[in-house]
Each structure stands twice: as C-alpha cells, then as structure tokens.
Amino acid sequence: MRYRNRISVDRGEFRGKEITELQMPDSVLVIGESAFRECRKLSRATLSNTLCEIGAYAFRDCDMLENVVMPGEMRYPDGSGGVIGIGCFEGCGLLREITIPEGVTVIGANAFHNCAALEAVTLPRSLRAIRTGAFSGCARLKTLRVQSMPDLIALDAFLNTPQQEKILAARKRVLTITHTKSFGLPEIYQFSTSSHLIGTEQSESNMSVMLDAVDDTRICFRITQYQHAGGRHTVQVNTPTRLFYEEYDCTDRVGLQKEEIIAMYR
Numbered sequence: 001m002r003y004r005n006r007i008s009v010d011r012g013e014f015r016g017k018e019i020t021e022l023q024m025p026d027s028v029l030v031i032g033e034s035a036f037r038e039c040r041k042l043s044r045a046t047l048s049n050t051l052c053e054i055g056a057y058a059f060r061d062c063d064m065l066e067n068v069v070m071p072g073e074m075r076y077p078d079g080s081g082g083v084i085g086i087g088c089f090e091g092c093g094l095l096r097e098i099t100i101p102e103g104v105t106v107i108g109a110n111a112f113h114n115c116a117a118l119e120a121v122t123l124p125r126s127l128r129a130i131r132t133g134a135f136s137g138c139a140r141l142k143t144l145r146v147q148s149m150p151d152l153i154a155l156d157a158f159l160n161t162p163q164q165e166k167i168l169a170a171r172k173r174v175l176t177i178t179h180t181k182s183f184g185l186p187e188i189y190q191f192s193t194s195s196h197l198i199g200t201e202q203s204e205s206n207m208s209v210m211l212d213a214v215d216d217t218r219i220c221f222r223i224t225q226y227q228h229a230g231g232r233h234t235v236q237v238n239t240p241t242r243l244f245y246e247e248y249d250c251t252d253r254v255g256l257q258k259e260e261i262i263a264m265y266r
Helices: 164-170
Strands: 021-023 044-046 067-069 097-099 120-122 143-145 174-181 187-192 201-204 207-214 218-225 231-236 241-249 256-265
Touching (some): 174 207, 174 218, 187 207, 231 241, 231 256
Parallel strands (some): 021 044, 044 067, 097 120
Antiparallel strands (some): 174 256, 207 218
C-alpha cells in the first residue's frame, strides 16, 4: 500500500484493514491514534522521513509486522522532540529489531510491550525518558544499544526481559505523576529525583515541579504549574499517593466520571 500524499494519517483510518506492506510518503508528519491497529497482515512498514509523531496504539496488534523502517530523525517543525506514543507497537509479536530515531525524547508507556520476538533495540542520544512497561515482556531482548542511559527509566520498563537486572542496577529513582480521566488516555509526567536538582524547577509539557527534599525513603516536592493538584506533597518510596480526586456528572456522556492524579516515587 502506498499511502496517499497527506500530512497525517487519521485516527483509526486503516484499523483492521488487510494491508500487507506500507510505503509512507515523506509528506506525512503525524500517524494518528490506532491508525493501523490490528492490521494483522501487515508485514513491513516504511515510515515517512519527516515523521514527527507515532500516535498511541498506532500499530498495536499488527501480528505479522516483522520490519519497521523508521526515519533517521524525528522532530517537530519547532525543533521539539518527536513522539513514540503509548502502546504504539504493543503486541507486534514478530518485530525483531527497532532503531528509535534521534530527536525522540520519550518512549511512551507500553510502546513495545509484549513484542516477543524483539531481539535488538537502538536508543538515541536525545532520549530522556522510558515510560512504564515500554519494553516489558520482550523476552528475547538480548541487545540494547545506547550511548548513555536516560535519566528517567520506569521501574518496570524492561520487566521480564534479559535487560531487567542491568537496567535496575543502573537506573535512578523517578517521580512519576499520572493524571487519569474516565475518558481519554492517561497523562504521564516523570521527573528526575537527583539531589542536586533540589530547588530547581523541572518542566514536562504543561506540568512543572520543584524538589524540596529527597532521600531513599521519601520525596518532598511542589507542583508549581498544573491545572490541578498544585502545592506541596510528600510521597514515600514505592507508595502510590493520591494528590487529587474528583467525581462529577458528565452531561454529554452517560454515568459518573472521575479525575485522579497519583504520584509514585520508585
């Protein structure tokens, strides 16, 4: 299949279609959420050289996908880092090797979860965060090429892989703040807990925090910028702590809705 000359692939546009091979033109900047999800005959995908974003679940459960040709670099036109979205290749059980392009700063949660045949991964110098479960369940992941370890690696990012012990020995504890709503994908923010950052504001997307104290048992921090849950908080190690919770009636959808923000230091 040669995708027609547009700047984006729409959300769910080819979900479940009987595509065997994908050749994407360089006009495409964004692959939308679930765009090629469950294309169970897709075996090879060559992505756009100008690609900025692979949306959540974009290629999830593409059972026959063996080869993905990524661009050499992924950045938005303003220079900010490209996006590897939540669960974008989750369950691609025949995928054997992947090179994350330079410019990508974050690998989304469960991005390559249960890619059972994945043997080799190359990470870029630009990478700063690997989210929860990103490579978990990749039982054949024997080769991890990386010039320097990212500052932020979720505790379970390499769970049940040959890399697990090595990563656990090298990683630093991370402050993870998750904002979950009844509808929509969770928003996940991660911040370094290095003691030299005490008193220094860190920002990710639309959230900013400042560390007040940190040791092996707890972290004290302030959320200095966010729509909810501002102020000072203390979180004990390995203890999920609710910062904000609200239930409300939703007029355009059925049932009681909720919003919840939870912090974890581990």
